[in-house]
Amino acid sequence: xxxxxxxxxxxxxxxxxxxxxMLRTDYRQYPTYLHGKVIHIALGFIAAGLGAVAxxxxxxxxxxxxxxxxxxxxxxxxxxxxxxxxxxxxxSYELVPRGKTYIEGIAVAFEGRNYLVIFTSFLSTLFYxxxxxxxxxxxxxxxxxxxxxxxSGSTLKDIxxxxxxxxxxxxxxxxxxxxxxxNIGLPExxxxxxxxxxxxxxxxxxxxxxxTIANLGQRQAILHDVSVSMGVFRDSGTPALVPLIKRDxxxxxxxxxxxxxxxxxxxxxxxxxxxxxxxNAIRMPSESKANNNGGESK
Amino acid sequence: xxxxxxxLSVITTNKEKIDGGAPIFxxxxxxxxxxxxxxxxxxxxxxxxxxxxxxxxIVKH
Numbered sequence: 145x146x147x148x149x150x151x152x153x154x155x156x157x158x159x160x161x162x163x164x165x166m167l168r169t170d171y172r173q174y175p176t177y178l179h180g181k182v183i184h185i186a187l188g189f190i191a192a193g194l195g196a197v198a199x200x201x202x203x204x205x206x207x208x209x210x211x212x213x214x215x216x217x218x219x220x221x222x223x224x225x226x227x228x229x230x231x232x233x234x235x236s237y238e239l240v241p242r243g244k245t246y247i248e249g250i251a252v253a254f255e256g257r258n259y260l261v262i263f264t265s266f267l268s269t270l271f272y273x274x275x276x277x278x279x280x281x282x283x284x285x286x287x288x289x290x291x292x293x294x295x296s297g298s299t300l301k302d303i304x305x306x307x308x309x310x311x312x313x314x315x316x317x318x319x320x321x322x323x324x325x326x327n328i329g330l331p332e333x334x335x336x337x338x339x340x341x342x343x344x345x346x347x348x349x350x351x352x353x354x355x356t357i358a359n360l361g362q363r364q365a366i367l368h369d370v371s372v373s374m375g376v377f378r379d380s381g382t383p384a385l386v387p388l389i390k391r392d393x394x395x396x397x398x399x400x401x402x403x404x405x406x407x408x409x410x411x412x413x414x415x416x417x418x419x420x421x422x423x424n425a426i427r428m429p430s431e432s433k434a435n436n437n438g439g440e441s442k
Numbered sequence: 443x444x445x446x447x448x449x450l451s452v453i454t455t456n457k458e459k460i461d462g463g464a465p466i467f468x469x470x471x472x473x474x475x476x477x478x479x480x481x482x483x484x485x486x487x488x489x490x491x492x493x494x495x496x497x498x499x500i501v502k503h
Contacts, residue, residue, distance in 0.1 A: 229474045316492035329492035329499075330480055385503060 146397050151272035151280070155199075158167075159265030160185065165288070168255045168296060171436060174231075184254070187223060191216065191258045195265035199273055216262065224255040227277070234293020239378050240371040240387060245361020257271045260291055301364070301417030303353040304346040309410050311401055312344040316366045323392050323399030333384045338402075339369040340377040344400040346440040351431050354396035359425035362365050366400060373415045377407030446503075450486045453498040455480050460497070472496070 167175065167184055175181050194216045201209035208321045215411040235241045264287040272280035300306075309321045313334055318325040320343030327336050327359060348354045356362060367387045373380075378385045429435055453475050467482070467483050469475040472495075479490040479498045484499045488500040 326489075327491040329490040330476055330483065332480060333490070341444075381484055381487055383487055384483065416477065 148273070150198065150277075151269045152196045154272050154277065155196025155269035156189070156192045156279075158268045158287075159195055159261045160189045160333060162263045162264045162284075162288065162291060163188025165259065166260070166291060168307055187220075187258060188261050191220070191261040192265040195262035196269045198266055199269040203273065208343070213262070215400040220255050220258040222231075224251045224256060227254045238368070239376055240368050241364065241381075243361045243364030244360065244369045245359065245422050245424050246365040246368065249420075249424055252423070256294070259361065260287075260294065264291070265285065265291070286348035295402035297423060298421045299417060300419045300421060301355075301378045302347055303350075303421060306413050306416050307345045308413070309345050309399075311338065311341045313338070318401065320401050323390050323397070325388050325390050325399060325401045326386075328384055330384070336377075340403050340405075340407070342351075342402050342407060342409070344412065344416060346398045346400060346403070347415070348396050350430075352428050354426040355429065356398065356421065356425050357398050358391055359427075361424070362422050362425035363398065365422055365425075366416060367402065369419045370400075370402050370404065370412065370415050374408075374412060375415075376401070377403040377435060378403055444459050444472065448501050448502050450488050451482055451500045453490070453500070454496055456496040487488075 160435045163185060167181060175184055183394075194213060198210060198213060201207075201307055228247060231242065231250060232244070235243075245416065264284060267287060268280045271283040277330060309320060311320050311325070313319070313328075316327050316329055316334075318328055318334075318337060320339075323345070325343075346357060348357055367389060370376075371387060376387065378387075378426040389398050389400050389401075392396050400416065403413065447483075451483065452460055453469060453502055455469050455472065455475055457468050460466055467478050469478060470471045473502045474496060475496070476502045479500070482500050483490045486500050486502065488502040490500050
């Protein structure tokens, strides 16, 4: 026991707790109970340890000790690879795959959260050592609030208007509103599609959103989330029954065609609205200098 | 080059319209054509698309 024991202990506990709070298993069922969680809590514990120990080593003038944070960085990059590989492997056996963009987003979140843990335990230990435990608790709380802000991105209902449209056939072509989805030849299949299918039109609220919802990864994420939440009328060997999203090239609206097992319009609207906007799909053409007053810099 | 889509088979009632590469199934009636297309769809794991009323193709996506 020395003067650093309690501060380090405090930092490690706060850090591990914060990883635990960030590790929510929701409808995505990832990471799965229980082994997946153990991996991430263990890594969170290591991250917390690294963050907490960094402060005393600086105070003891052991500046080289800080270099081991770089080891941490490469370690957590490895976490990102691990998550990406696992999810990509699993994706080929999903009835409606997540898509690469969604997987990349999840993997990045896992890496990022470990750095947030380091940050949290670093600050709590620092505040404990410089002031007292009260300041440390305050620092931990502030970190928690920042984390909550980091954790929740926007969802689709913030950026698009969702409207129900019954899908219909024009000859062999399946349409949602005026957006062509696919060609289905067999009359039998067409009846199934009309019976089980639902169509939604997502209208972008502004110009930036157009390119975001046009992103193929974002569209696949919508289909995946809807299939997870509402079931999907599909099996291997029935390739014609496939949920699809196509785009209206004229105005950037997208037509969502889904085959839920549970045919409730309100629920489907809620589920589509709650789909996360993928970080990797967000585009901001309005921020471009070339778009603002002919290249005038701000 | 990786070919992602391929026409696996052609089903038709109009013999004059078709010729060439993919396996061709010639049917006598629309009803027979639907049945054969439905079976082939399941067997080949492809989607049957209607190009016209008397011509279906099975495409692997």
